Amino acid sequence: MACAQRKADGDVQVIGIGSGSTVPFVVERIVAQGPEVNKDRVFIPTGFQSKELIVEAHLRLGDVDQYPTIDVTIDGADEVDKDLNCIKGGGACHLREKVLAEAADTWIIVADYRKNSDVLGKNVWSSSTAMCRNGSDDVTLQWKQGVPVEVAPFAYVKVLQNLRTLGSEKASLRMAKMKAGPIVSDNGNFVIDAPFPEEQMKDPFTLLGRIKMLTGVVEVGLFCHMAKAVYFGNQDGSVTAKWHDGHAEHYDNSSED
Numbered sequence: 001m002a003c004a005q006r007k008a009d010g011d012v013q014v015i016g017i018g019s020g021s022t023v024p025f026v027v028e029r030i031v032a033q034g035p036e037v038n039k040d041r042v043f044i045p046t047g048f049q050s051k052e053l054i055v056e057a058h059l060r061l062g063d064v065d066q067y068p069t070i071d072v073t074i075d076g077a078d079e080v081d082k083d084l085n086c087i088k089g090g091g092a093c094h095l096r097e098k099v100l101a102e103a104a105d106t107w108i109i110v111a112d113y114r115k116n117s118d119v120l121g122k123n124v125w126s127s128s129t130a131m132c133r134n135g136s137d138d139v140t141l142q143w144k145q146g147v148p149v150e151v152a153p154f155a156y157v158k159v160l161q162n163l164r165t166l167g168s169e170k171a172s173l174r175m176a177k178m179k180a181g182p183i184v185s186d187n188g189n190f191v192i193d194a195p196f197p198e199e200q201m202k203d204p205f206t207l208l209g210r211i212k213m214l215t216g217v218v219e220v221g222l223f224c225h226m227a228k229a230v231y232f233g234n235q236d237g238s239v240t241a242k243w244h245d246g247h248a249e250h251y252d253n254s255s256e257d
């Protein structure tokens, strides 16, 4: 998105590239800035998808162990609440995404308007990432997946039980679509999807702390108080930007140049 990328202009040299359906557009926009602008930039991926995008675009690939401080990370989201807290991990990338979000001076989300929600978990729209990976555009397969929780494989049954006790009655292991068995993250872990009642989702920061304390949990797909800004692409091509301080702006189609 043009306006999100504008935030990445200037002196930015180390850029984190997140995962999801909007990220290819971000990379496209970066490439369009030309080789002269990009020659001194290093791009850090959050997983397989973004690594491929960076390599295919002939941008310089780096890793977070070389660059533990990132100027700006641009990522997608499954859902964003009114305080810019996010659910992420529909594509099972949330561990690396959170590392790159924390490493970044500025963390920016680019998402489509269906991800904009008052309270996390209320939105029936969820990640299209898995569907895109399966080569299908069938967005009628929407589901309420809850909070993605990456777990050490040997501990998943214990963590499932813990999550149910915490209030997620329907917590379940995420199963692969084209493979018999569970999906395995880029880090070799399993992912549990844990829907929680609205009352608990209204305070995602407290819920995040509770889930994170469960032994066997590697990372939780709740990103609280992290986003500096979220850019929502609207159906008509315009963009609505919301900042963490409550400020919002609207850009019409022509500002996308």
Ligand SMILES: O=C[C@H](O)[C@H](O)[C@H](O)COP(=O)(O)O
Pocket: 018, 019, 020, 021, 022, 075, 076, 077, 078, 087, 088, 089, 090, 091, 092, 093, 094, 097, 126, 127, 128, 129, 130
């Ligand atoms: O694990 C995946 C990431 O958190 C994605 O950023 C998130 O799932 C959004 O993906 P999409 O834009 O494909 O819905």
